[in-house]
Structures are given as C-alpha cells and as structure tokens.
Amino acid sequence: MFALHLESKMQTGNPDQVPSRNGYGDGLVEAGKRDERVVALAADLTESTRTLPFAEAFPKRFIQVGISEQNMASVASGMAAMGKIPFIASYAMFSPGRNWEQIRTTVAYNNSNVKVIGAHAGISVGPDGATHQAIEDIALMRVIPNMIVIAPADVHEARKATLVAAKHEGPVYIRVGRSDTPVVTTAESPFILGVAQWFYRKNESLPTSVGIVVTGTLVYNALMAAVELEAAGIGASVLHMPTIKPLDTANLEAFAAQHGALVTVEEHQRVGGLGGAVAEHLSLVRPTRIARLGIDDQFGQSGEPNELLTHYGLDVKAIIAAGKSVAM
C-alpha cells in the first residue's frame, strides 16, 4: 500500500505533471526570504534553471556570470568564504559536468557552503540529445568528500531539498529535471536530509517479494511497477532514497532484510549512481541480489522523454520485468 502522505491523484495513475526544477525556483525564493545570506548565481540559464524568480525578487543578491561554469563555481566559493550561502545553477552537464575540478577543489576541499544545482539532469531532458543529458552526475558528485547528493522525486521535494540545503552548512548537490514529471508527494510530505522513505509497502501475504530502491523523478514509475507486480502476485515495496550521499544505510538494510531481492532505478548510468551506492553498501553487510536499472554504458539520444525511458529500460514495464526476474 502507498505511504499515507503521498499525493492521492498519483495513486490512481493520474498524476499532475510538473518539472522538478520548478521546485528549485520556489525553494530558492523562500530560502532567500528566510536568510539574507542566500545569493544565487547563474551562467546564462537564469530562466530555464528557474533562478529567475529569485533574481527578480533579490536583484542585488543575484550574480549573472555569463557562460562560465568553472568561474561560477569558484566565484561562489569566494562568496561563501565571506559568509554568503551561494546557490549556483546550470545544466548538470555543465555543472558539475564541466566544472568538476573547481567544485572538488574550491568548493568541497574548502568545505565551502556552496549549493550546486544540476538542472536538466537525466535522460528525460529529451530532444536536446546526448550532449545535454547528464547521466553521470551522481557518480561525479558522490565521489567527492564533504559533498551531499540529493535527487528529489518531484517539484515538492525539490523545493524542500533547496530549503534543507540552505540550512545545511557545507556543499550540497541537487539534481533536478527539465521535463514534466509526475507529482508523487505533496507540499506537506516529510523530507529529511539523509533519510530514505518507504513509499509503498508490500502485501505480506504474497509468497515472493522484491524491493524497489529508486531515486529522483522515476519514483512514479517505481510505484506503478510495484502496484502491478502485486497484482501479478509478487510482493513489492518501494524505498525512495532522495539523498544518495550520505546513504541512509539503516533504512536500506532494514528494507533489504524484508525482501528477497532488490531492483534499483535511476536516470543515470548503471555504474556509479544509486545502484552502485546500494550495491557497495550491501555487498559487505547483507549480500543481496540486486538488478540495477540505468543507462547501460551508452550515451543518450534525441527523443521524447517517455520514448527515451522506454528505449533505455526505465519505464514501468522494464521495472516490472526486472522485479519478476529477481523476486524471491
């Protein structure tokens, strides 16, 4: 059954569709009102990263750096050194894609209070094609010490993640998507940094089971797959892990303990992302059979988001198939 706090229309397969990046825009303005140390930087993508409302509300606290993501990361580090809480936003392919070393050295090694927003993350960027589809960013950011990595499920979580990031002292990475994606939570749903949530609990009376561990905007697909798996007689649960680093190991272990096998789902390369993090942890403490769904060592291509999710094996059908293949 669905967690009680989840959005109700979604539970009947009829969700609202909103880009998760909108949540960054809302959260940023709210964070700016709460704390005047919050500043925002953009590299010529002010509107599409949803930085514009903040820039209009707080023009003196907005820095337009032009198309220079490397500069933007280090400028933010300098501003943080003077007590500011800078949010830098660009497409994830450029930040952290292009400016990874600046983020590593000038943000993370300095333990600077800089928040990196990677918009247009994942394959669901769609028609822009492979050059703009960041499917490596979780891996890139997860390996940097001091860095927090968050992939919100939807617009509401993106807003909350932005507010949480503003309060957290230290570097944070948040990836958000470009396209309309299902709204699965509500404005009131709880969101705690570093805490995974059971979004769907399996029917205990079914003989076999599978646990689906998901992050980011594929949560809806995971939930729909769980519903259908249960209809097919396989117990299925969904654990949503919006914080990929630090990994909520306690919840993960408890989740793994209650299921015969796991499926991980993410809009990312199969290696280095959520699936990698889950497998790395469980391999020692609770060796578990895990099917990792993600893009399999390929670049993306142009297409509509749903076409691409189907092609790369991340739609509801693919999750069901993976669930059936590993359920025990």
Next chain:
Amino acid sequence: MHYLTSVDVTRLELQANEIRQSIIEMLYEAKSGHTAGPLDMADIFTLLYFEVLQHDPKNPNWEDRDRVILSNGHICPVLYATLAHAGYFPTEELMTLRKFGSRLQGHPHREALPGIETSSGPLGSGLSQAVGMALAERIDNPYSSKYFYCLTGDGELDEGQIWEALLLAGKERLHNLIMIVDRNGIQIDGDTKDVMPLEPLREKFESFNFDVQEVDGHNIRAVNDAIGKAQAVYNQPSVIIAHTIASKGVDVFERDFRWHGNPPGKGPEDRVPRSEQAKVALEKLRTLAGHISRDNM
C-alpha cells in the same frame, strides 16, 4: 597608502632575504617543491604582510582583514615562510613542509593552517574566488576599505578560467580587487614566450577593463607605489604586472625555467652540483650575493 622611507625599504629587503633563506631551507628539507616562483615573489609577499595589509597574525580570522588569495598554490613556500615570519605560526614549523601530518601541505589547504584564505593548486581558480569575495563584500559593505589581493603566476594565465574571471571582474567594476601577476617569464615546460606567448599582456588586461600597471617586482618602493595607486582606482579592478626574475636572490638559479618545479638538491646540475645547491643558495643569501663577508655576520 604607506610612504616608505629608505629605512623601511632596507628593513623590508632584509626581511625578504630572511624569507628567501627559509624557502631554501624548507624546500631542501622537503626534498620536493617549487623554487623559482617562491624566491621571486619574496619581495612582494614581504611588502604585503609587513607593510600593506590590514591584518592581525594573532587573529587570523579577523573579519575586517584584507584578503590575500594565492591562485598559483605551488608557490606556497613563500606564503608559508612569510606567514611564519609575520607571526601566524612558529617558524620551526616551516621544516614540516610536505611531510606527513603537516599543516603545511604541498599545496595550500585552507582548513589546515591559519592565514590561508583558500585551498589552491589547480591553476586558474584563485582569481574567480577573489572576485567572489569582492562581490560578497560589495553586497554587504559597498564602502568598505577592504582589499582583495589575488596573486597569480604568468604561466597560469594560460588557463581559460582566468579570462572568465577577468570578464566578470571587469563587468562588475570591482574596484576592491587587486590582481598581482608574477611575470617571471617561466613555467614548467619552458619560457612562457615559447610554451604559450602572452604578449601583448598589458593590452589584454586593458581590453578586459582593468587598470594596468607594470612594475619591477623587486623594487619594493615601486611595488608599494603601484599598490597605492591600485587602491585609489575607484571604478574598475586593477592588475599589477610585476616583472620578476625567476629564482631572484640566488644568481646561479636565476632566469632558468628548470628551477620552476625542483627544490635545491634536485635542480639542474650544469652550474651547481646537486649536493651543493642548498648550501650555495644559503651562502648567496646570507652574504647578500657576496656583498658582505660571512665573517661579519
């Protein structure tokens, strides 16, 4: 702006000489590290920390201090030696450079040592950070008298990020930003004119809307005057191109790019054998290049 008497200049020159000796000693002890840049920037670091800066070595996090952002982190031996001589930490600690457990990391780590404003090493990002600091200061306190001194190498100017930062500094008219370029003409692979020609450099900076001065980087009074003029520029950022002599102070090492990345004991052998390099360098410095007899010291 500070006026320097001839007594002041002599005091600073002798201080710079002490710092150069520390640089040689610490590099020799560390058995790795960079020699040319630290030696040639000793005069400017001395001027900054012993004359120009508003700072307090006993309170390194004093909020109203000027900021020195070392962008070319590999010349940190001169920063460490200057900070120690200025009283930020004991000079004995200089001998731990690059050793396990030391606060004096091979390249500066902000969280390790008081007086370090930022971690640096990978080139080209210090100027961006200085720009960010200057921008933040302007948001909070547009009329402050705080200055942000960003020190860069000249080879470092090959990095694209430098030019991104210059664009932004020019756009924002950051009057409180003063960039000082160590124009020693060398980088690891050779002379800058061969590896990647930079000239006309003054014109490049001017075209990015910077106030540009060129100065003899070893003439302490001239550098002091240039910094004073840069502080007085009110509507644009400033850059001082400091013409220096690589490895200044040890004539047998001077102007040779092979001293960029080697410590005494591992440098080029055609003029001084490796076993003698540290000894010869210290002797040159302690006798002011032979001008005074060792016996009189």
